[in-house]
Amino acid sequence: MSPLPISSIRIGKIEDVQELIKSKPNKVPERFIREANERGVLVSLKTQLHHHIPVIDLSKLSKPHTHDNFLFEILKLSQACEDWGFFQVINHGIEVEVVEDIENVAKEFFELPLEEKKKYPMEPGTVQGYGQAFIFSEDQKLDWCNMFALGVHPPTIRNPKLWPSKPARFSESLEDYSKEIRKLCKRLLEYIAISLGLKEERFEEMFGEAVQAVRMNYYPPCSSPDLVLGLSPHSDGSALTVLQQSKNSCVGLQILKDNTWVPVLPLPNALVINIGDTIEVLTNGKYKSVEHRAVTNRERERLTIVTFYAPNYEVEIEPMGELVDDETNPCKYRSYNHGDYSYHYVSNKLQGKKSLDFAKILN
Numbered sequence: 001m002s003p004l005p006i007s008s009i010r011i012g013k014i015e016d017v018q019e020l021i022k023s024k025p026n027k028v029p030e031r032f033i034r035e036a037n038e039r040g041v042l043v044s045l046k047t048q049l050h051h052h053i054p055v056i057d058l059s060k061l062s063k064p065h066t067h068d069n070f071l072f073e074i075l076k077l078s079q080a081c082e083d084w085g086f087f088q089v090i091n092h093g094i095e096v097e098v099v100e101d102i103e104n105v106a107k108e109f110f111e112l113p114l115e116e117k118k119k120y121p122m123e124p125g126t127v128q129g130y131g132q133a134f135i136f137s138e139d140q141k142l143d144w145c146n147m148f149a150l151g152v153h154p155p156t157i158r159n160p161k162l163w164p165s166k167p168a169r170f171s172e173s174l175e176d177y178s179k180e181i182r183k184l185c186k187r188l189l190e191y192i193a194i195s196l197g198l199k200e201e202r203f204e205e206m207f208g209e210a211v212q213a214v215r216m217n218y219y220p221p222c223s224s225p226d227l228v229l230g231l232s233p234h235s236d237g238s239a240l241t242v243l244q245q246s247k248n249s250c251v252g253l254q255i256l257k258d259n260t261w262v263p264v265l266p267l268p269n270a271l272v273i274n275i276g277d278t279i280e281v282l283t284n285g286k287y288k289s290v291e292h293r294a295v296t297n298r299e300r301e302r303l304t305i306v307t308f309y310a311p312n313y314e315v316e317i318e319p320m321g322e323l324v325d326d327e328t329n330p331c332k333y334r335s336y337n338h339g340d341y342s343y344h345y346v347s348n349k350l351q352g353k354k355s356l357d358f359a360k361i362l363n
């Protein structure tokens with residue numbers, strides 16, 4: 001998947017948000033300010049307390065006491081994927097050192113002087129490196145976020161020039177972390193297959209050498225959090241996404257449920273998982289790729305480490321035959337090549353679930 005032709009893209013000056021707040025501006029610059037209708041309706045505080053995304057205990061799936069315990073957790077997983085498209089996993093088995101280490105190196109990376117980070121630029125029209133992705137015009141609003149994204153697997157999607165030499169442990173930590181997250185994604189896809197009544201290897205066999213990419217998102221505090229967005233509303237183009245929120249981060253992830261933005265309250269040692277567009281298509285819409293966004297906080301920063309896990313670019317994607325019925329559940333998406341979808345996804349701005357129009361069969 002080659003990047004867009006850089007010469008044709010004019011995106012204006014992209015301010016680095018960390019540098020911007022160092023100068024303590026008395027107003028948020030216009031390019032970050034969103035229209036009131038973009039900010040949306042937030043659930044009331046009272047509702048927030050009762051509105052939690054489901055929690056799946058992976059130890060109940062890997063080492064169940066009884067078969068009934070296993071089935072109960074699978075049922076919870078199935079409901080989470082259908083009703084929320086999001087869930088948190090606890091007892092996932094990834095050692096706390098691995099999780100803490102990636103958090104520390106990510107933090108150290110964002111704290112480096114701008115000159116150092118600029119050695120790894122995200123060029124306009126590309127998605128890897130340091131900067132802001134998904135900006136395609138001078139009048140497009142900016143997110144209150146600095147990003148650092150890298151392709152991790154297979155090695156052919158890597159751009160070694162973008163792997164930083166500082167902090168010194170960065171590459172080793174990312175390799176260790178990515179191996180663990182890859183194993184977790186494979187396990188989750190097995191459980192998701194079981195929850196759909198499919199054989200557990202169904203996705204693994206279909207995906208081939210899966211694509212894995214990581215994006216580190218750093219959201220500095222913002223003096224007017226109500227005026228800006230940390231990350232624009234979008235659904236993920238992946239099959240699965242694994243999101244880790246660093247220990248001292250403010251709450252910031254919100255998911256769109258019944259037309260209201262519901263915050264995701266992080267649990268200690270949990271990882272947030274969401275269904276991406278690819279699983280929505282494969283399940284013919286049974287499992288949902290839900291729109292989400294990130295907001296900022298007046299006092300506290302937020303740091304997230306996000307892994308996108310997706311089929312190999314060669315793979316043809318279409319709703320699985322087992323989940324389509326011409327009479328009761330007709331096919332909602334056309335067949336397409338995942339590499340083409342990836343290209344389409346990264347060539348357009350983040351705009352809710354609009355990317356998926358690429359595959360929708362319109363009646």
Ligand SMILES: COC(=O)C(/C=C/C1=C(C)CCCC1(C)C)=C/O[C@H]1C=C(C)C(=O)O1
Pocket residue numbers: 127128133149150151152157211212213214215236237238239308309310341342343345346
């Ligand atoms: C900033 O990056 C993204 O938001 C993103 C891109 C991921 C990728 C890379 C950083 C390297 C090359 C591969 C890939 C496009 C996956 C989001 O990824 C989503 C979009 C698609 C499609 C997907 O599979 O994950």
Ligand SMILES: O=C(O)CCC(=O)C(=O)O
Pocket residue numbers: 215217231236243252253254292293294304306
């Ligand atoms: O940082 C967050 O909470 C959201 C990140 C996200 O949705 C993404 O990177 O795709």
Ligand SMILES: [Fe+2]
Pocket residue numbers: 234235236241292
């Ligand atoms: Fe996302």
